[in-house]
Each structure stands twice: as structure tokens, then as C-alpha cells.
Amino acid sequence: MVATAGGNSVKIWDLIGGGKMVYSMESHNKTVTSICVGKLGKESGEEALQYRIFSVALDGYMKVFDYAKMKVTHSMRFPAPLMSIGSSLDCMTRAIGSSNGIIFAGRRKAKEDVGESKVGNFWALGSVEDPQRRGLRPTYFRYFHRSQGEKPNEGDHLIMRQKKVKLAEHDKLLKKFRHKEALVSVLGGKNAENVVAVMEELVARRKLLKCVVNLDEEELGLLLGFLHKHSTMPRHSALLTGLTRKVLEMRAEDIRASDALKGHIRNLKRSVQEEIRIQHSLQEIQGVISPLLRIAGRR
The missing domain is CATH 1.25.40 (Serine Threonine Protein Phosphatase 5, Tetratricopeptide repeat)
Structure with a gap:
């Protein structure tokens, strides 16, 4: 199997089967800049050894692709376009380079810290269904609606909004x-x-x-x-x-x-x-x- 990146897609090729394309992953919105292969588990132990393809793109997302099941299992967003990704030999540490010169490094959590979730917390990644929540900024719609559902405490002073003047x-x-x-x-x-x-x-x-x-x-x-x-x-x-x-x-x-x-x-x-x-x-x-x-x- 060979993985290649082109445009906003990552494609899996079967060289033994005549070089035909097996699958095309198009989960990125912008150009994919780098891919690498990582593994989960150990060759001997309770966990079966599993391989994943990690891809980063200019949309700021890192995707984890399980090419055994042919689906994206995890996703993580960063605050800048991503240019490269690499992992250590034991796949316990990964580093991601961004366009603004910042390197985001992370280490895989130990087994006792992982708890029940073994794959979902690999490198502290959020799942696709529950992505990491962005910080609020004045350019976001949620910024102007924050805390509006909170109830006042007993010692809080309420400032009532003035009623709109009705014109004749x-x-x-x-x-x-x-x-x-x-x-x-x-x-x-x-x-x-x-x-x-x-x-x-x-x-x-x-x-x-x-x-x-x-x-x-x-x-x-x-x-x-x-x-x-x-x-x-x-x-x-x-x-x-x-x-x-x-x-x-x-x-x-x-x-x-x-x-x-x-x-x-x-x-x-x-x-x-x-x-x-x-x-x-x-x-x-x-x-x-x-x-x-x-x-x-x-x-």
C-alpha cells in the first residue's frame, strides 16, 4: 500500500494489485501539505498493532485515517495552517509545523492515563463527532451571546435594559x-x-x-x-x-x-x-x- 497527497485529498494505492487506487480520503477543505504513518499498540501484548495515516493541511486540521476500516477516526484543529507532521520511532511523540513558525508537539498519554478510551485519546485528539471547541473571539457569533442564559446570583446587581421608545x-x-x-x-x-x-x-x-x-x-x-x-x-x-x-x-x-x-x-x-x-x-x-x-x- 502507498499513500499519496494531492490537492485536498489523500489517496491509497495498491501497488501489488496493479497500482489501482483503493480509496480517496477527501476530508480536508484545503491543500494537504504533509502525511505520515503512525502506529497504535504493540507487536506483542494485549493491544493489536494498528497503523494510521496522519495528514495535515492548510485548513488547520490534522486528520487520523484508519486505512484498515477506510474511515477518518479522529480530527484536531490548530490555530494556523499546517505545513508538516512527523512522529518518533516509537510513535509516542509527534510534532506539527505551522505556517507562522510555531511547532505544536504532543506526547501520547500513558495507558493508566488513558483509562477506558485507548484509541480516542491517542495524542489527546478529539473525535470527529466532538471536535475541539474554539476560543471565543469578537468575530464569532457566540461571542455576543455568551452568558446570556446564566441566572444572576443573590448579590448581583441587575442593570435593566432601557425600553425602546415607541414613536407616534x-x-x-x-x-x-x-x-x-x-x-x-x-x-x-x-x-x-x-x-x-x-x-x-x-x-x-x-x-x-x-x-x-x-x-x-x-x-x-x-x-x-x-x-x-x-x-x-x-x-x-x-x-x-x-x-x-x-x-x-x-x-x-x-x-x-x-x-x-x-x-x-x-x-x-x-x-x-x-x-x-x-x-x-x-x-x-x-x-x-x-x-x-x-x-x-x-x-
Whole structure:
């Protein structure tokens, strides 16, 4: 029997049988760089003498191949591509050379240390079904999920994760640049502060007047109803008074064609007239009080 390595496979040839290939082992993912033969057991004793083929490759794996059973029995991974492998005459020690200049040397465990497993712990190799576990690195997915299933001890201090802030419907629409839908959505609510905040955001984006132009009759009725209730409020009047004037100028024809919109305009007109009357009354009161305050200040 002759073993050869080529590419990512190790092939067994029968020279006596005419040089035909008996088996091809293709368990490596990259090029096989070196192979050697080792033996298990002793020629005289309880253990029968068994031979294995050891192969190393650029994928960082060392494979142990039993060519009597034609299968890979053991596998071990190293942290660097492997270039060569060799063993001592008694097959108790092996050395593996890697591409970064490091030599990995190992010695076969004594019989009393092996215990019940005789072949599986040869040179402290892991089996194919249970390979050696890699160390965690920040590039591994398991690195970010480590210890998440652990339960806290009695003296541990728990730091709770902050709950994610849920955005309102109009905020979601603003993030998607759906300006008209955001304005209509907030007008349907009952919070005047949110409506004014959305209008100020649309003013900053220079989209408020364009939204007003694109409103249909029902949506325009919502806007006029809001202006009727809040345009005379001192904290919002600076923005809403100017907006009311623009709405009347831009949608005058639509307002004349709808009785419902005319009703909103009549209500808006009454509230503005009432506010003007109140302001005149306050100015008259101020005119009476101001001279009295001056006279009181001189004394």
C-alpha cells in the first residue's frame, strides 16, 4: 500500500494489485501539505498493532485515517495552517509545523492515563463527532451571546435594559417623509401641542404650504376646525395666525364651493372678532390704569 497527497485529498494505492487506487480520503477543505504513518499498540501484548495515516493541511486540521476500516477516526484543529507532521520511532511523540513558525508537539498519554478510551485519546485528539471547541473571539457569533442564559446570583446587581421608545404615528410618517399624511394624522388627534410641533417641523422642511394645497375637503375641514379652536391662543397665535391667512388665500375657491368649509370659516371669523373685542377692552383698561400707576410711582 502507498499513500499519496494531492490537492485536498489523500489517496491509497495498491501497488501489488496493479497500482489501482483503493480509496480517496477527501476530508480536508484545503491543500494537504504533509502525511505520515503512525502506529497504535504493540507487536506483542494485549493491544493489536494498528497503523494510521496522519495528514495535515492548510485548513488547520490534522486528520487520523484508519486505512484498515477506510474511515477518518479522529480530527484536531490548530490555530494556523499546517505545513508538516512527523512522529518518533516509537510513535509516542509527534510534532506539527505551522505556517507562522510555531511547532505544536504532543506526547501520547500513558495507558493508566488513558483509562477506558485507548484509541480516542491517542495524542489527546478529539473525535470527529466532538471536535475541539474554539476560543471565543469578537468575530464569532457566540461571542455576543455568551452568558446570556446564566441566572444572576443573590448579590448581583441587575442593570435593566432601557425600553425602546415607541414613536407616534405622525413621527413615523415624518421619518418616511410622508408630510401630508403626518399632518392629517396629527390633526385627527386631540393634542394641540403635537399639531403645532408637526407644523413647525414642516415649516423647517418648507413643506407646510405644499401640504395645505394637497388637502382634500375633509382634511381641510380638520385643519380649519383646529385653527378655529387654537389660532387665538397666545402661545400658538404667532404661527397659527399667519397660517390661517395663507390657508384663506390659497384655498379660497374650495371654501366658497363647500357649505361645510363655509361653516368653519364663520366660526373662525366669530372667534377672531371676539378676540379683537377682548384686546380692545384690555387696551382701554390699560389706558385707565397707566396714568394711575405713574401718579402712584411719583409719591
